[in-house]
Amino acid sequence: MSAASAAGQAVYEKLKEIFGPDRVSNDEAKLIEYSHDQTEAKPAKPSFIVWAKTTEEVVALVKYANEAELPITPRVAGTNLGGLTIPSEGGLLLDLSQMNKILEFDEVEQYVVIEPGVSFKQLKEYFAEIGKNYLVSIPLAPPEVGITPNCLLDGLGNLSFRYGTMAEWVNGAEMVLPTGEVMKTGSCALVDSWHSRAPLPDLMGLFTNFQGTTGICTKMSVQVVPDHPYRRRTFMLTYSYEACFSLIRKLSRYNLWDDIGGLSWPTAKLMFGVDKPAPRDETEPLMFLYLDFSADNETELELKNSYLQSILQSERANGMVIEDPLDVDVLVRVNPLFASFAEFPTRLTFLVDYPGGGLSWVGTYGPTKNWEEGCKRGEKIMWKHGFPPTTVNRPMKGGHFAVMRFIEIFDIEDPDALKRVAQCNIDLIHMALDLNFIPYKATSTAVKIFRDKIDPVYMDMLHKIKAMLDPKGILNPGKWLLGVDEE
Amino acid sequence: MEIKVIEPEKIVLGGLILKAIMEKNAGADPAIEKKLTSMSGVINVLAAQMKFRIIFEGKGGSITIANGLHDSPSATVAADFGALIEAAMGKRLVTNFLTGRLKIGGNPFKLLGLMSALKI
Numbered sequence: 384m385s386a387a388s389a390a391g392q393a394v395y396e397k398l399k400e401i402f403g404p405d406r407v408s409n410d411e412a413k414l415i416e417y418s419h420d421q422t423e424a425k426p427a428k429p430s431f432i433v434w435a436k437t438t439e440e441v442v443a444l445v446k447y448a449n450e451a452e453l454p455i456t457p458r459v460a461g462t463n464l465g466g467l468t469i470p471s472e473g474g475l476l477l478d479l480s481q482m483n484k485i486l487e488f489d490e491v492e493q494y495v496v497i498e499p500g501v502s503f504k505q506l507k508e509y510f511a512e513i514g515k516n517y518l519v520s521i522p523l524a525p526p527e528v529g530i531t532p533n534c535l536l537d538g539l540g541n542l543s544f545r546y547g548t549m550a551e552w553v554n555g556a557e558m559v560l561p562t563g564e565v566m567k568t569g570s571c572a573l574v575d576s577w578h579s580r581a582p583l584p585d586l587m588g589l590f591t592n593f594q595g596t597t598g599i600c601t602k603m604s605v606q607v608v609p610d611h612p613y614r615r616r617t618f619m620l621t622y623s624y625e626a627c628f629s630l631i632r633k634l635s636r637y638n639l640w641d642d643i644g645g646l647s648w649p650t651a652k653l654m655f656g657v658d659k660p661a662p663r664d665e666t667e668p669l670m671f672l673y674l675d676f677s678a679d680n681e682t683e684l685e686l687k688n689s690y691l692q693s694i695l696q697s698e699r700a701n702g703m704v705i706e707d708p709l710d711v712d713v714l715v716r717v718n719p720l721f722a723s724f725a726e727f728p729t730r731l732t733f734l735v736d737y738p739g740g741g742l743s744w745v746g747t748y749g750p751t752k753n754w755e756e757g758c759k760r761g762e763k764i765m766w767k768h769g770f771p772p773t774t775v776n777r778p779m780k781g782g783h784f785a786v787m788r789f790i791e792i793f794d795i796e797d798p799d800a801l802k803r804v805a806q807c808n809i810d811l812i813h814m815a816l817d818l819n820f821i822p823y824k825a826t827s828t829a830v831k832i833f834r835d836k837i838d839p840v841y842m843d844m845l846h847k848i849k850a851m852l853d854p855k856g857i858l859n860p861g862k863w864l865l866g867v868d869e870e
Numbered sequence: 871m872e873i874k875v876i877e878p879e880k881i882v883l884g885g886l887i888l889k890a891i892m893e894k895n896a897g898a899d900p901a902i903e904k905k906l907t908s909m910s911g912v913i914n915v916l917a918a919q920m921k922f923r924i925i926f927e928g929k930g931g932s933i934t935i936a937n938g939l940h941d942s943p944s945a946t947v948a949a950d951f952g953a954l955i956e957a958a959m960g961k962r963l964v965t966n967f968l969t970g971r972l973k974i975g976g977n978p979f980k981l982l983g984l985m986s987a988l989k990i
Contacts, residue, residue: 620918620951622919648883651883651886652883652886655883655886655887655889655890656886657878657879657881657886659879660879660880661877661879661880664880664882664920664937665919666882666918666919666920666921667882667883667884667919667920668883668918706918706950706951706952707950707951707952709951709952709955713955713959713990716959716990717887717890717891717955717958717990718887718890
């Protein structure tokens with residue numbers, strides 16, 4: 384729909400009525416900026432971008448979109464790497480980044496109530512300003528990423544080993560439904576407190592992991608936890624998947640750590656300027672296992688460190704080859720880029736600012752027992768498509784399940800690279816499903832692959848939920864493919 | 871000062887680490903750059919299992935890092951990763967040498983010339 388057309392002009396006038404002239408745009412450069420992300424997902428230009436500041440504006444937009452049958456795509460930073468905030472061609476893009484108030488901090492019950500535009504960086508600065516040492520689990524994503532979308536997309540953060548996925552931190556929310564009604568879920572639905580989702584029937588599940596297709600969040604209560612003054616972040620080099628993952632599983636049995644993970648060797652090469660490395664020499668480390676732990680005093684920190692040393696000693700006695708832990712501040716002295724692992728939130732410039740501009744991934748949640756096989760198969764698939772096997776792995780919530788993620792960086796202007804990334808991701812998704820790993824922040828490509836394998840009654844229920852909440856199918860079509868007209 | 875790498879896509883991680891440290895130190899201190907570019911010969915490095923060599927052209931010439939070991943090096947240093955990092959930090963040199971975690975061969979004065987360039 385062109386703004387120059389009569390229909391387009393009518394939409395423009397209505398949007399200006401809701402948002403004011405300064406918060407509506409159909410500027411071509413802006414439309415292009417919002418039409419794509421860093422992945423291989425096909426761009427699509429919206430007809431208008433609007434910036435909301437209040438729940439009332441979101442409600443007015445949604446009601447109008449229903450009347451006019453215009454699709455809406457909500458977004459904050461747009462860095463989800465799954466095409467999930469690419470709008471429908473000619474649709475409306477709802478930018479929530481200016482809806483960024485921290486509405487409440489309850490220190491006794493340990494939560495904040497925030498608007499959708501509040502970023503991880505903003506929340507950290509807020510606590511620093513008020514002199515309070517609290518934090519939330521922070522992803523390896525740019526600091527301007529919104530907390531609310533990250534929770535709704537159920538991503539992971541640097542406290543996910545201890546606390547689980549981001550959705551676990553949610554106490555409740557205010558949601559604008561696709562029909563324009565405003566609903567609260569969680570304790571806030573009944574009492575003047577946002578302290579928990581229990582004990583009412585938990586309707587957060589109607590919105591979590593639905594990729595923004597069933598509601599627009601306008602407020603969310605997110606748990607925060609006390610920060611600890613003493614922290615150690617350390618890396619251990621291992622030479623096989625078996626060594627790395629069996630050590631991760633062993634460490635996971637101890638409730639002492641904040642974060643554990645395994646990064647594959649291409650990440651290190653990338654940090655030293657080699658973005659297209661040849662296959663690894665057998666003498667080189669294969670995986671970098673990182674471990675993050677904190678304490679309230681030095682005695683506690685040393686006690687945790689001594690546990691780590693005794694675990695390493697025991698594993699080495701069983702023949703495992705593991706290098707001594709290297710603290711991140713030592714690594715920073717070797718290469719300043721390691722500072723991006725020293726403090727969160729962080730910007731992994733060697734990934735997000737890669738000169739080619741392209742960044743994509745397949746991220747999955749699955750059983751830790753299949754990690755080794757998954758990484759071995761994933762390695763072959765990535766090389767087959769011309770990508771070094773860059774992987775990130777994390778045990779989640781005490782090691783109850785795993786994250787296995789494969790990352791590609793590429794030249795986004797190169798059509799051949801786009802094809803290779805797309806096919807590589809398809810092959811990785813098939814492989815992951817074969818080993819019981821499920822894509823999180825699932826792209827529409829992933830949905831197309833697994834929807835026929837899903838329990839049919841479950842799938843039918845997803846369709847019913849979508850139809851009930853969004854009868855006109857206006858909210859973020861083309862993502863979960865649950866709408867009547869979506870293929 | 872830029873240190874060259876033979877086949878950079880294949881160079882082992884230990885070589886990349888050493889290159890980064892040397893470039894950083896030489897960039898910060900012209901005396902270190904002068905010392906490095908005046909050195910000649912080859913130093914073999916065994917970092918954990920990784921094997922690479924540093925080739926000094928001498929007389930203000932280039933410095934190159936390559937995979938593999940030279941048959942007749944001027945000096946050799948071999949250590950596990952932790953001992954190498956400790957050496958770069960100036961820690962536990964004697965202890966690691968006496969316990970065999972850090973091994974030195976050939977002309978030790980060649981290695982002395984390198985020490986200031988490898989500090990982190």
